[in-house]
Structures are given as C-alpha cells and as structure tokens.
Amino acid sequence: MPKKVDRHERRTLIADALMRVAARQGVEAVSLRHVAAEAGVSAGMVQHYFRTKDEMMAFAMAVVRERTQVRVTDAIARLGDDPSPRLLLRTMIAAVLPLTEESCADGRVALAFLAYAAVRPEVAAGMREDTGQMLDAVAGLIPAHGREEYAAGVLALMEGLGIHLLGGHYTAEQALAALDAHLDLVFGSAEGAAGR
Amino acid sequence: MPKKVDRHERRTLIADALMRVAARQGVEAVSLRHVAAEAGVSAGMVQHYFRTKDEMMAFAMAVVRERTQVRVTDAIARLGDDPSPRLLLRTMIAAVLPLTEESCADGRVALAFLAYAAVRPEVAAGMREDTGQMLDAVAGLIPAHGREEYAAGVLALMEGLGIHLLGGHYTAEQALAALDAHLDLVFGSAEGAAGR
DNA sequence: ACTTTTGCAATACACTTGCATCGTGAACGA
DNA sequence: TCGTTCACGATGCAAGTGTATTGCAAAAGT
Structure with missing residues (x-):
C-alpha cells in the first residue's frame, strides 16, 4: 500500500467542514465545492x-449523533456515583440541548438534517432508532405508572425546547426553567401518588 | 387597468404548489421551475x-401560518361555549399537531421552513412573534403559579410532538397520550396544590 | 382608434450543482 | 528498479439555478 492515510480522520475533517x-x-448551501473550500481542500479530495x-x-449526520452521545455520557460521568434519577435525566437533557456555543452549532446541523431526513426515508430510519433508544433510557428513569407517556x-x-432555543424564542434560562418545572411535575406527581 | 386578476389568489395558488x-x-427542491410545473403554469408567471x-x-410561509391559525380557531369554535381551559388548550394543540393528512403536509412545510429560517434572521423574526403570541395564549389558560414555565x-x-410525529417516531395515539399525560400533570398539580 | 397598462410567456445569461474522467506523484511490494 | 496501488488535483460536462430582458396579446381609459 502506498501512503498511509487515516481515512476516517479525513472523513471527519470533511464532515466537520x-x-x-x-x-x-x-x-x-452544502455543496461539494463549498465544503471543500471550507475544509481547505480540493473538491476532488472530497469526492x-x-x-x-x-x-x-x-456520514456527517452520524458524526453529530455520535458527538451528542459523547456529550451526554460525559456529562453523566461528571455526576459521580449514584445520582438521583431526576438529576440524571436533567443532566442528560441539558447535555443535548443547544445551550453552549458548541452544542448550538450541532443543534443547527441537527435541525437542518431533520428537514433533510424528512424526505429521505432511509435516513429517517436512523433517527427513529435513536429516539427509540432515548425513549427506553428515559422511561427507565421515570418512576411508576405512565412511564411511556411521560x-x-x-x-x-x-x-421542542431545542427548537425554540435555536430559534431564539427562549433564552437558556427560560428553557431550563421550563425543563425543571416539567421534571418537578413528573417526579413530584409520582412522589405524591406514592407517598399518599 | 387591463384584465382583472385576483392577485392574491394567484399568489396563494403558486404558494400551494x-x-x-x-x-x-x-x-x-423548491425552485422557480419546479413550483411552476407543479402549479401547472409557466415559470414566467411565477416570476x-x-x-x-x-x-x-x-409568502408561502405566511400562508402556512395563517392556515394553522384558521385551523386552531375553527377547532376552538367547534367546542361550543365556555369550554374548560384544559379542553381548550388540548384542542388548540391537537389542531396544530400534524395528525391529519392535511396538517401533516403543513407540518412538513413548517419543518422545512424552520430550517430555512434558521439562517435567515429576518424570517425567524416572524416565527418568534408567533411563538410569543402562542405563549401568551397558553399562559392565559394555565392555572396559578409557574404560568410562564408551564x-x-x-x-x-x-x-416536539410535532417533530416526532412527522419523523414517524410517534404514532398519533402515542403523541396524544403524551399530551394528555402532560396536561394531567399541569392541571392536576395546580389543583392538588390549590386543594390542599 | 389609439395609447397605456397589465398578465403572462419565452428566452437569454451567468452561475452553480453533482458527478465522471482524466492525469500525476508518491509510496510501497517485488 | 520496476510496477502497482493509492491519494489527490484538475478539468469537463450536462443539468439546473435565480434573475433580467424582451415580446406580445388583451383589456381599459381617453
């Protein structure tokens, strides 16, 4: 083999661009040449x-998915041992929401891809899988009855919070307040029902 | 003036296409010529x-906004006099969600425009306005403390339900169940707090 | 009847798009 | 050292893009 090149690395470089x-x-605006220019490489290389x-x-979409997953697991890892389910859930969600500069960029991409996937059934399948996974994870953290609905x-x-954040409709504080209020309801109500 | 033509009607015809x-x-895929072909008119006319x-x-976006507003007010009008705030809210939301064939198409368009608006500040302003309006309307229906957050x-x-519905992640039943569960929480909790 | 205004079609133009096809240079195995 | 294999750049191409321009028919005002 001539020249050793980390193929995956190159691909991620392009995907980042x-x-x-x-x-x-x-x-x-995503086109071969634009991406190539942004990456500082020739269009031929992208091809x-x-x-x-x-x-x-x-591929780019896979990268985004992967990165947000990493963000989530990192955030959870930072929580230390045995956090409460509620804190765990909140941390998970906060890690996904476009609150920081970085995750905001990812969010924009995700939104763009959402529209892109809307007319690409084979791409949408991947997202469906993702949500299914998330759904299970979340359901496992929610107490008692009505797990699935909650x-x-x-x-x-x-x-929805992500969308409104990206659109600038909500501030970070508003979004987090809404999230906390909701979690209060979900966890509080079960507690109330169980405590009675 | 030559030839009387309902300008607005023509424009909506094109926007529909x-x-x-x-x-x-x-x-x-939205281009002058595609739209013209879909509308069955010449490209020159679109121009x-x-x-x-x-x-x-x-303009197309304005039409969508307008139409969903109509759907909402219609649904509310069908409720008769003096419905409970909760029912009113549920009806409003159900009218917006992409549940029927028709509103589903609108939803796809809205999603597409969401991504489109994400990089067009002047377009995004309109949506911000809309959400602000909705926020006030919703806040007015929610009892007691924590209005804004709720x-x-x-x-x-x-x-979010809309997104997941469009992506086929949730079925209509699941979405409505989740909505009702949430409304149970919001209205139930306040009642519990007030009743105590 | 004549001019003006308007609705609309057709065409032209300068670009951009995704993709295929070359060419080249360099690293490796033989 | 030779040939193969791979990375990459350059160019070309047909199709499609948004927009400007032109032409023309018809309806209205005068």
Missing part, C-alpha cells in the same frame, strides 16, 4: 472520500 | 407574481 457550512448557511453527496451527508413527553419537550 | 413540492421533495424566490418563500413547557412539548 460540512457542519460548519450547514450551521452558517443552511443545508441548501475521493465520499463517492456521493448523500453519503457525505449521512417518557415520550419528556423527549418531546426536549426536542 | 410550492408547499406541495416542499412537502414531497424537501425545501432544497411575475414573485420578484424573487425569497419573496415567494416568505406555558413554555407546553409549547415546547407541542413542537
């Missing part, structure tokens, strides 16, 4: 690592 | 009624 473009100018644009998109609600709330 | 295209193939593509987009949460929940 793609995400910067998508975050700044929207998905519609070399991704045979098609859709392949590039799919879990679905919490997940939807998270998604 | 635009929305069909956006719903079917995504925003990126005649919208000097620029962005103008066309903005209202923000309810709105976010709605948005």
Whole structure:
C-alpha cells in the first residue's frame, strides 16, 4: 500500500467542514465545492472520500449523533456515583440541548438534517432508532405508572425546547426553567401518588 | 387597468404548489421551475407574481401560518361555549399537531421552513412573534403559579410532538397520550396544590 | 382608434450543482 | 528498479439555478 492515510480522520475533517457550512448557511448551501473550500481542500479530495453527496451527508449526520452521545455520557460521568434519577435525566437533557456555543452549532446541523431526513426515508430510519433508544433510557428513569407517556413527553419537550432555543424564542434560562418545572411535575406527581 | 386578476389568489395558488413540492421533495427542491410545473403554469408567471424566490418563500410561509391559525380557531369554535381551559388548550394543540393528512403536509412545510429560517434572521423574526403570541395564549389558560414555565413547557412539548410525529417516531395515539399525560400533570398539580 | 397598462410567456445569461474522467506523484511490494 | 496501488488535483460536462430582458396579446381609459 502506498501512503498511509487515516481515512476516517479525513472523513471527519470533511464532515466537520460540512457542519460548519450547514450551521452558517443552511443545508441548501452544502455543496461539494463549498465544503471543500471550507475544509481547505480540493473538491476532488472530497469526492475521493465520499463517492456521493448523500453519503457525505449521512456520514456527517452520524458524526453529530455520535458527538451528542459523547456529550451526554460525559456529562453523566461528571455526576459521580449514584445520582438521583431526576438529576440524571436533567443532566442528560441539558447535555443535548443547544445551550453552549458548541452544542448550538450541532443543534443547527441537527435541525437542518431533520428537514433533510424528512424526505429521505432511509435516513429517517436512523433517527427513529435513536429516539427509540432515548425513549427506553428515559422511561427507565421515570418512576411508576405512565412511564411511556411521560417518557415520550419528556423527549418531546426536549426536542421542542431545542427548537425554540435555536430559534431564539427562549433564552437558556427560560428553557431550563421550563425543563425543571416539567421534571418537578413528573417526579413530584409520582412522589405524591406514592407517598399518599 | 387591463384584465382583472385576483392577485392574491394567484399568489396563494403558486404558494400551494410550492408547499406541495416542499412537502414531497424537501425545501432544497423548491425552485422557480419546479413550483411552476407543479402549479401547472409557466415559470414566467411565477416570476411575475414573485420578484424573487425569497419573496415567494416568505409568502408561502405566511400562508402556512395563517392556515394553522384558521385551523386552531375553527377547532376552538367547534367546542361550543365556555369550554374548560384544559379542553381548550388540548384542542388548540391537537389542531396544530400534524395528525391529519392535511396538517401533516403543513407540518412538513413548517419543518422545512424552520430550517430555512434558521439562517435567515429576518424570517425567524416572524416565527418568534408567533411563538410569543402562542405563549401568551397558553399562559392565559394555565392555572396559578409557574404560568410562564408551564406555558413554555407546553409549547415546547407541542413542537416536539410535532417533530416526532412527522419523523414517524410517534404514532398519533402515542403523541396524544403524551399530551394528555402532560396536561394531567399541569392541571392536576395546580389543583392538588390549590386543594390542599 | 389609439395609447397605456397589465398578465403572462419565452428566452437569454451567468452561475452553480453533482458527478465522471482524466492525469500525476508518491509510496510501497517485488 | 520496476510496477502497482493509492491519494489527490484538475478539468469537463450536462443539468439546473435565480434573475433580467424582451415580446406580445388583451383589456381599459381617453
């Protein structure tokens, strides 16, 4: 073999450029040449690592998913041993929400991809899987009856808060306040029912 | 003046075509010629009624906003006199959610525009306004303390449910169950606090 | 009847798009 | 040292993009 090149590294480099473009100018601005320019490489190279644009998109999306997962597990790890389910859940959600500069960029990309996936059934399947996973995780943290409904609600709330945050409709404080209020309800009500 | 033509009607006709295209193939597929073909008119005519593509987009978005508003007020009107705040709120939200064929198409368009607006500050302003309005309306229906947080949460929940519905992550039943569960919490908790 | 205004179609233009096809240079195995 | 294999750059191409421009028919005012 000639020249050793970390293929995956190159691909992520390009994917990063793609995400910067998508975050700044929207998905519609994502093109081979734009991404190449943003990455500081030739258009030919982009083509070399991704045979098609859709392949590039799919990869970039996988990167985003992976990164948010890392953010979540990191945040949870920082909690120390045996945190309360409620704190755990809150930390998880806060890690996903576009609150920091970095996660905000990811959020923009995710939103762009959401629209992109809306008309690409095969791409949407991946997201469905993700939410299913999250749903299980959340359901496991919620006490008692109505797990499924509550879990679905919490997940939807998270998604919605993310959207409103990205749109600048809510401030970080408002979003977190709404989240906490909701968690109060979910955990408080079960406590009340169990305590009675 | 020659030929009387209902300008607004023509524009909505074109906007409708635009929305069909956006719903079917995504925003990126929205182009002058595609829209013209979908509307069954010449590309020149589209250009005649919208000097620029962005103008066309903005108009289409306004149509969507307007239509969902109509759906909401209609649904509320069907409720009869003096419905409970909770029922009113539920009806409002159910009217917005992409549950029917029709509102689902609108939802796809709205999602596409959400991404579109994410990088167009002047477009995003309109949406911000809308959410602000909705927030006030919702807050007015929610009892007692923590209005703002709860209202923000309810709105976010709605948005999130919409997203998950569009993505096919939730079924209509699941979404409604989650909504009802949430409303149980919001209205039930206040009642519990007041009753104590 | 004549001019003006308007609705609309057609075309032209400068770009951009994704993708295929070359060419080249360099690293390795033989 | 030769040949193969791979990374990458450059170029080309057909299709599609938004927009400006032109042309033309018809309706209204005068």
